[in-house]
Amino acid sequence: MKKSFRKMMSQQSFAMNRLEAFSDGVFAIVITLLVLELRVPEVHDPAELVPGLKALLPKFVSFVVSFLYVTIYWINHHQLFHLIKRSNRGLFWLNSLFLMCLTFIPFPTALIGSYPQETAAVVFYGLAMLATAISFVLMKVYIVYETSLGEVKQPGPPVFYLAAGPFLYLAAVLLALVNTAFAIVIYLMIPVIYFFAGGIEE
Amino acid sequence: MKKSFRKMMSQQSFAMNRLEAFSDGVFAIVITLLVLELRVPEVHDPAELVPGLKALLPKFVSFVVSFLYVTIYWINHHQLFHLIKRSNRGLFWLNSLFLMCLTFIPFPTALIGSYPQETAAVVFYGLAMLATAISFVLMKVYIVYETSLGEVKQPGPPVFYLAAGPFLYLAAVLLALVNTAFAIVIYLMIPVIYFFAGGIEE
Amino acid sequence: MKKSFRKMMSQQSFAMNRLEAFSDGVFAIVITLLVLELRVPEVHDPAELVPGLKALLPKFVSFVVSFLYVTIYWINHHQLFHLIKRSNRGLFWLNSLFLMCLTFIPFPTALIGSYPQETAAVVFYGLAMLATAISFVLMKVYIVYETSLGEVKQPGPPVFYLAAGPFLYLAAVLLALVNTAFAIVIYLMIPVIYFFAGGIEE
Amino acid sequence: MKKSFRKMMSQQSFAMNRLEAFSDGVFAIVITLLVLELRVPEVHDPAELVPGLKALLPKFVSFVVSFLYVTIYWINHHQLFHLIKRSNRGLFWLNSLFLMCLTFIPFPTALIGSYPQETAAVVFYGLAMLATAISFVLMKVYIVYETSLGEVKQPGPPVFYLAAGPFLYLAAVLLALVNTAFAIVIYLMIPVIYFFAGGIEE
Numbered sequence: 001m002k003k004s005f006r007k008m009m010s011q012q013s014f015a016m017n018r019l020e021a022f023s024d025g026v027f028a029i030v031i032t033l034l035v036l037e038l039r040v041p042e043v044h045d046p047a048e049l050v051p052g053l054k055a056l057l058p059k060f061v062s063f064v065v066s067f068l069y070v071t072i073y074w075i076n077h078h079q080l081f082h083l084i085k086r087s088n089r090g091l092f093w094l095n096s097l098f099l100m101c102l103t104f105i106p107f108p109t110a111l112i113g114s115y116p117q118e119t120a121a122v123v124f125y126g127l128a129m130l131a132t133a134i135s136f137v138l139m140k141v142y143i144v145y146e147t148s149l150g151e152v153k154q155p156g157p158p159v160f161y162l163a164a165g166p167f168l169y170l171a172a173v174l175l176a177l178v179n180t181a182f183a184i185v186i187y188l189m190i191p192v193i194y195f196f197a198g199g200i201e202e
Numbered sequence: 203m204k205k206s207f208r209k210m211m212s213q214q215s216f217a218m219n220r221l222e223a224f225s226d227g228v229f230a231i232v233i234t235l236l237v238l239e240l241r242v243p244e245v246h247d248p249a250e251l252v253p254g255l256k257a258l259l260p261k262f263v264s265f266v267v268s269f270l271y272v273t274i275y276w277i278n279h280h281q282l283f284h285l286i287k288r289s290n291r292g293l294f295w296l297n298s299l300f301l302m303c304l305t306f307i308p309f310p311t312a313l314i315g316s317y318p319q320e321t322a323a324v325v326f327y328g329l330a331m332l333a334t335a336i337s338f339v340l341m342k343v344y345i346v347y348e349t350s351l352g353e354v355k356q357p358g359p360p361v362f363y364l365a366a367g368p369f370l371y372l373a374a375v376l377l378a379l380v381n382t383a384f385a386i387v388i389y390l391m392i393p394v395i396y397f398f399a400g401g402i403e404e
Numbered sequence: 405m406k407k408s409f410r411k412m413m414s415q416q417s418f419a420m421n422r423l424e425a426f427s428d429g430v431f432a433i434v435i436t437l438l439v440l441e442l443r444v445p446e447v448h449d450p451a452e453l454v455p456g457l458k459a460l461l462p463k464f465v466s467f468v469v470s471f472l473y474v475t476i477y478w479i480n481h482h483q484l485f486h487l488i489k490r491s492n493r494g495l496f497w498l499n500s501l502f503l504m505c506l507t508f509i510p511f512p513t514a515l516i517g518s519y520p521q522e523t524a525a526v527v528f529y530g531l532a533m534l535a536t537a538i539s540f541v542l543m544k545v546y547i548v549y550e551t552s553l554g555e556v557k558q559p560g561p562p563v564f565y566l567a568a569g570p571f572l573y574l575a576a577v578l579l580a581l582v583n584t585a586f587a588i589v590i591y592l593m594i595p596v597i598y599f600f601a602g603g604i605e606e
Numbered sequence: 607m608k609k610s611f612r613k614m615m616s617q618q619s620f621a622m623n624r625l626e627a628f629s630d631g632v633f634a635i636v637i638t639l640l641v642l643e644l645r646v647p648e649v650h651d652p653a654e655l656v657p658g659l660k661a662l663l664p665k666f667v668s669f670v671v672s673f674l675y676v677t678i679y680w681i682n683h684h685q686l687f688h689l690i691k692r693s694n695r696g697l698f699w700l701n702s703l704f705l706m707c708l709t710f711i712p713f714p715t716a717l718i719g720s721y722p723q724e725t726a727a728v729v730f731y732g733l734a735m736l737a738t739a740i741s742f743v744l745m746k747v748y749i750v751y752e753t754s755l756g757e758v759k760q761p762g763p764p765v766f767y768l769a770a771g772p773f774l775y776l777a778a779v780l781l782a783l784v785n786t787a788f789a790i791v792i793y794l795m796i797p798v799i800y801f802f803a804g805g806i807e808e
Contacts, residue, residue: 018226018280021223021226021627022226022229022230022276024624024627024628024631025226025227025230025231025631026230026233026234027628028628028631028632028635029230029231029234029235029631029635030234031632031705031709032632032635032636032639032709033234033235033237033238033635033639034709035639035709035710035711035712035713036238036639036642036712037242038710038713040643040713040716040717040720040721046721046724049721049724049726049727050726053717053726053730063710064706067706067709068702071702074628075698078624092277093397096270096273099233100266100269103233103234103236103237103269104237104240104265105237106237106238107237107240107242110242111242111255114242115242115248115251118248118251120251120252120255121251124255195699220428220482223425223428224428224431224432224478227428227429227432227433228432228435228436231432231433231436231437232436235436235437235439235440238440239444294479295599298472298475301435302468302471305435305436305438305439305471306439306442306467307439308439308440309439309442309444312444313444313457316444317444317450317453320450320453322453322454322457323453326457422630422684425627425630426630426633426634426680429630429631429634429635430634430637430638433634433635433638433639434638437638437639437641437642440642441646496681497801500674500677503637504670504673507637507638507640507641507673508641508644508669509641510641510642511641511644511646514646515646515659518646519646519652519655522652522655524655524656524659525655528659
């Protein structure tokens with residue numbers, strides 16, 4: 001049963017360049033839609049405009065952080081797809097699962113930007129990012145174990161890196177239940193960690 | 203008269219890659235716009251945030267289901283265009299009709315997410331999906347019968363598959379008039395059916 | 405003076421494929437954004453949902469008509485860019501002017517969909533479409549007269565076709581001042597006229 | 607330390623065409639999203655529709671100006687990427703910083719369109735454009751000094767042009783504090799200046 005499922009998933013080869021171009025399109029759109037959550041404050045007295053803009057600060061921060069997350073996934077997605085020669089049904093569906101999580105990101109971004117001090121919003125953001133990170137790890141693991149995708153051109157990232165993303169988001173979600181500030185610090189640190197870790201990894 | 207219409211439609215060859223790239227762009231944008239229908243709940247008392255998010259559950263479900271539908275159409279569209287060598291005016295307009303139905307999908311998705319228990323919303327969703335399915339079948343049939351599009355590289359899908367999509371949506375629409383729950387079960391089952399049927403088909 | 409301006413415009417050659425790909429991206433996004441003007445009716449009594457959807461009928465019609473206009477411009481844009489071998493600064497800016505009109509289309513579409521019986525909305529829609537048509541004709545004329553863009557691969561469309569679009573929209577705007585129904589009939593007829601005229605033209 | 611950071615940034619070469627295609631996608635989406643800030647006026651008395659449209663005039667102007675800015679950046683971005691042969695980590699992140707500023711543009715555009723006479727809005731618009739201009743200059747400077755990106759195919763723009771954009775926006779921000787009209791004149795002049803300066807520069 002399990003074997004026939006795996007066989008089914010290895011059918012239907014897709015042109016890699018089409019799958020990459022389609023994913024790139026989704027990345028570009030998601031990254032650009034984030035700004036739509038920033039709404040101009042509606043004020044009646046001009047004196048309220050500056051306070052109104054200051055009140056948007058959490059939304060500006062969540063815009064920047066989510067922008068960086070999507071950018072980092074774009075790099076990782078490229079490096080991952082660069083490892084393989086062809087695609088199949090299994091990879092297609094795992095990629096679709098990942099893209100679904102990715103296209104969802106503007107919602108938790110708007111939520112945490114609107115309610116940065118509410119546990120529910122901070123946890124929700126973390127869970128959405130955790131789901132995205134897990135869907136990406138699933139793709140990574142599939143690519144390493146599914147030999148039919150063609151020779152892996154260079155060795156994949158070590159196991160440590162595979163689990164790092166989901167682990168950090170899980171930690172943030174759990175800490176958010178104690179104090180949302182802990183989680184927010186982790187959310188802000190993740191792009192910084194990636195930025196420097198990425199250099200060491202090579 | 204009919205003959206001259208058919209002749210008119212076979213004029214004006216389009217570059218296949220341009221038509222495919224344009225369609226891919228529309229697919230990527232539609233799939234990413236679905237999230238815009240998810241609006242952050244506006245609550246005044248923090249205690250209302252969790253109930254506010256729970257109330258969005260039907261919208262999350264309709265987001266996921268429509269995402270899967272668009273993804274499935276993307277695969278089918280690729281396989282269909284892979285069968286032919288060139289395009290013509292007739293195929294262009296049938297493809298445009300299909301893309302029009304596709305770009306419309308965010309509206310019925312938002313509608314059924316907002317009113318999941320209203321017959322009108324559940325029927326409207328089904329009718330929109332039925333129109334999309336019919337427009338896709340029209341393209342399929344055109345490709346099989348219009349020999350000027352170049353050799354069909356592999357045999358097309360059997361007639362049974364052609365009618366399966368429209369039939370399921372029609373059944374859902376009719377059942378929704380009796381009980382909306384029946385229709386919703388069908389809507390949820392369609393991606394699952396496709397997922398497994400797609401494997402058998404090969 | 406005039407001569408040096410023309411010389412300035414003929415500088416800076418752009419890769420045709422980049423310009424085409426960029427324009428195609430804008431076309432795909434505009435065509436997909438049209439749906440965002442369709443908002444789910446907010447009703448408190450379920451019995452109001454069907455009337456609420458019926459009230460959206462003018463918006464559905466304006467969605468379909470604008471979708472067809474953008475699609476027709478996409479075909480025409482392709483055929484136009486197929487005539488030339490290279491691009492220059494002048495063509496780039498005329499193309500940008502056209503794209504600006506194109507990206508504006510969702511606004512007049514929403515306006516006429518919201519106020520289909522108001523002269524101001526019907527005239528505004530016509531003026532926006534007139535501007536788009538004129539910007540397209542300017543590109544066509546430039547391509548025919550600017551020999552530095554490379555040999556025109558096939559003879560351009562006759563002068564009659566050049567003026568047909570702007571003339572029809574101008575007529576609609578003027579008739580709208582008498583009776584909006586006349587203008588709306590013209591708006592609905594234009595895609596039909598194009599559909600059949602396009603076949604004769606070849 | 608500084609040296610090892612620079613070394614780290616020169617790792618990880620990216621396919622230029624992927625980076626360009628991704629940036630082009632973001633450009634096309636930003637330019638098309640600007641229209642979403644134009645909302646149809648909600649009037650109850652038909653006689654209010656024309657005044658309602660006239661009240662949108664500042665939004666139409668800010669739409670046109672921001673459209674021109676994004677278009678000008680698109681040309682400059684192409685010319686810049688045309689100078690080099692390959693990409694690296696440093697260029698990727700500077701490009702991402704620029705794209706983040708670019709995707710943010712619809713917000714200040716909506717803000718100045720809503721409050722064209724408020725100092726806060728006019729200053730905010732200028733600051734957002736200043737940030738975008740600086741991020742672009744950083745990329746330019748990096749490309750000139752980072753020899754590992756491949757031979758610079760043609761000499762880069764003179765230093766004067768590098769500083770022109772940021773200088774003009776900075777001047778506008780400072781003048782806005784005195785009188786917003788001065789800043790708005792500069793905002794309107796920048797596309798005109800570019801249009802003519804671009805020709806002289808060649």
